[in-house]
Amino acid sequence: MGPDRAPPLLVVGYEHVAVTDRARRGGPMAAISTFFYRHPWAKLAALLLPAVLWLIVLYLGSIGGLLIYSFWSLAEFTGLIDRTLTLSTYQSLLEPANSDIVLRTLAMAAAVTIACSILAFPLAYYMARYATRRGRFVLYLAVLMPLWSSYLVRALAWRQILAREGVLYWALGKVGLDGVIDTLITAPVVGGASLIASKISLFIVFTYLWLPFMILPVEAALERVPGSFLEASSDLGARPWLTFRRIVLPLAKPGLIAGSIFTFSLTLGDFILPTMFGSSEFYLGQQVFTQIGVVGNTPLAAAFTFVAMAIMIVYLSIARRAGAFESL
Amino acid sequence: MSRARAGAGLGLRVASTLVMLFLYFPLAIIVVYAFTTQSSSFTFPPPGLTLDWFGVAFAREDMWEAFRLSLLVAAISTTVAITLGSLLAGAVYRTRFFGREALTFIVLLPIALPGIVTGIALRSTLSGLFDVSPGTFTIVIGHTTFCIVIVFNNVVARLRRLSPNVVEASADLGASGWQTFRHVLMPNLATALLAGGVLAFALSFDEIIVTTFTRGGDPTLPIWIFQKLFRPRNRPVTNVVALIAVTVTIVPVLLAQMLARSSDDAGTGMGAGATSARPRGAIPAE
Known part of the structure; x- marks a missing residue:
């Protein structure tokens, strides 16, 4: 292998490093990932937030809404829902x-x-x-x-x-x-x-x-x-x-x-x-x-x-x- | 080992075969009656066989509308569930925080509790307390809720078996967080996401309990089939549509299972059996 062959290999190596380096510095994705690396709590919050909103607010919230309903009752004569808290619905069970x-x-x-x-x-x-x-x-x-x-x-x-x-x-x-x-x-x-x-x-x-x-x-x-x-x-x-x-x-x-x-x-x-x-x-x-x-x-x-x-x-x-x- | 492994006793073989037959016989019946010549009853054996019902079924615009709605709902729900489920898996994996145990329990609730709970809770709260008009949007909300856990289970299982060294090695070699995610994590998670996504899609496509409560006027395909159940005319049409519905879910699920087998975490994603395809002892203790 001649000595003239060696440098290009090295250059290729350098180029590769240079490319990854550029990608690391530039671009919004890189900026975001750097931010998250420096603030692990922010990263955790960002990962958790969507699912927590969905499961806690929407899902458990809905079950909470249902719980409220179960303490209301159906007015006997009008057939409308009477929104005063009562245990009468559970009693009817x-x-x-x-x-x-x-x-x-x-x-x-x-x-x-x-x-x-x-x-x-x-x-x-x-x-x-x-x-x-x-x-x-x-x-x-x-x-x-x-x-x-x-x-x-x-x-x-x-x-x-x-x-x-x-x-x-x-x-x-x-x-x-x-x-x-x-x-x-x-x-x-x-x-x-x-x-x-x-x-x-x-x-x-x-x-x-x-x-x-x-x-x-x-x-x-x-x-x-x-x-x-x-x-x-x-x-x-x-x-x-x-x-x-x-x-x-x-x-x-x-x-x-x-x-x-x-x-x-x-x-x-x-x-x-x-x-x-x-x-x-x-x-x-x-x-x-x-x-x-x-x-x-x-x-x-x-x-x-x-x-x-x-x-x-x-x-x-x-x-x-x-x-x-x-x-x- | 040798004696115990020599072979199953006759009784066990017969019992196992019978259980298998029990599982598959009804599916065979659906196929048979899709071809019967009778319009309003299901005599056995069928007096004759015909392909006519396929033509009748395919010509029904209301069937196609229901089919399209089911596809749409399943596609959106799966997409949202993949996003939420994998983010949650990423948060829960190797991080301790307040409420972590509670959260992993809550994510399981929509499939551990009877489906009717999710259905009636969403209906009474969204439509009853907040005046959200029921329709495609509310169906998607319901379906996404129980699909999250499917994706979550698949991704968490994969993350657990992914050596943390891989991520560290990537960082040591100078990759940024994004690069590690893009070139190291994603390729490793891809099949788990695909398997979870397919299972979520299938679950959404077939769902009827939650859908009954959250839907507006337009039926999804299972609701359409249910509505046709008690009509006396053109009954085999229901069987034809049933065959379509089964094919739409079975084929992708089967492919996903085959695919996931190579990485050995083929699970139902519903918890049940999620571990059964794994070799013994391959799951590191948490």
Whole structure:
């Protein structure tokens, strides 16, 4: 390499430095970034401000507005909102017609959560323990896809499945069991005028819709259970059932709780499904929708919403204590 | 290891397969009935198959209007959510300040609380107390609120795994703050932003609960489908539109997941499963 070749290389190097240097000195972007470098507090404020305005002022502010509504009441004769502070709206929640709605919704949410946990476990366990790395990703996508296809579309599918002329009756008819459904829907609490108009169908569709929300966190929790734990348990003489109950289940608990946050919360606030399935008995979300949209009783709708919120906040704080947030 | 990994028992295999079938069977039903020849009922098996409903659906201007509104709302909400969510992630990452924990909890609330809470709170406060007329603007406000957390989760997850040395190295080599952002941070965050953005878009496109409360007169696509649900005529049209709606969200989400897999933080962004695609122990403790 001749000596005449060396300088250009150096010059190129210098040029590069010179370019970056120019960019550093000039331009508004550079000025701003220098300002933020010198004032880290200003940088933090600038980063935080938009989201804080949105979440605190707009979102929490709106919830605050709703809270005010819940302490107003609907004047009985005029049907207008009386803007004097009162607890009468909350008192009316204790009327059987209203408290029944809350209890019915809670029962449904609990039943759906339990059903989701039971259904989620085998698939989650298979994914976490036996699937190869690639297979697990494929299964993960397969669980995720229904979650990201429209919720309404999947509910629509169930109306077509559970209809009298639909595939369920057809399939059971083929094996001569279609009478089972008709017997089932005459059952006292869960039954209804038809399969679609029964609580059974509402329960099935809720369970179906929220199932992926349970599978994913349970799988994530199970994935973290070291295989050696299970081996140690069996080496110490535990039968599979005992290992499951004493080792797997406790370690999967944060995942189950994390999943249940979704299954519970989503059931609690849904008002679309109870209009598509089930009897004329109301659920919490449906009652909120009717009170605000049809009756115009925003205070009562607000009070119901705060019942749902209170339930979820209690639930979330229990979940947090149980370490479920690490599984989220 | 060997015995436990040898293979799943028959019972587990059967149960897993059944759960998978349960998840996908309804989607298959939607496809089947988009082609049925019946106009007002869904007999199984369908008496005949036809492509006519696609023509009928595509000719409906009201469907396209709803479709365009959904696209518009999803596009704006996603853009705003990406901005707010990534700024917030940048603030929370490696900085301690008063209220930090509370803020990371509040950002989660719009999806942890029932959607109806966001919907009714925004409606009663914006329209009831401040006379903001409901319409595209209020729908966007509602959607952005629950989309922020999706972007936030994705970006925070990425930032946590990005070595702080990279940023320091960039500064040591003489880059300005802006240059570090432009040439070091952005390329590293790009796929996380894309994945978060796609998920936020999909969530907004399909949303119906918050939308019901915040919308004005014009329906979004899910509202349009819901309105058609109880009409007895031309029922398969709803299935055709449903197929369109599913395709619009599924395809980008699938691509985003594939893309994010290379960087191993493919999450739903909704919290659930955000960690499941990661290799064990890859997440440094905070």
